[in-house]
Amino acid sequence: MTTVEEGPDGATAEGSRWLDARPAGAAEARDLTAAYLAEQGPRVPQPVRDDVLLVVSELVTNALRHAGGARGLRVALRPAGVEVTVQDGSTRRPVERGHGRNWLPGGYGWPMVCRLAEVAVVPLGSDGKLVRATVPVRRN
DSSP, rough: OEEEEEEETTOSSSSOOOEEOOOOSSHHHHHHHHHHHHHHHGOOHHHHHHHHHHHHHHHHHHHHHSSSSSSEEEEEETTTEEEEEESSSSSSSSOOOOTOOOSSSOOOOOHHHHHEEEEEEEOOOOGGGGEEEEEEEEOO
16 A cells, blocks of 8 residues: 555654555656655755665665565655665565676665665564665755
């Protein structure tokens, strides 16, 4: 089920709105996130929107390919930036795959997410984990 909810957690400075979704795939996750970010107007500049869409795509794709599926997606504008949280069913932490000098397919998304965002992995025990990535709105 896909919803945009309001709640008491102070998701934005002007109100508390966030996107909660259970996307079937990365394309749906990107579309929902793009619509949410469009609602935020100029508070989220276009370069940041582009980074957020890339992070969403990579995290949802990784959940689908390596962690039994995306159980949930939350996107929220926070004071620190745009926070993207993906829940999956795996207890395993994401890992960076080394390619050495070989050009091999796959393994490039997680390092890219870590470069674009502040990342935290929150274990949920038998319920899997949350991968939370905050893309800063203001770059230094």
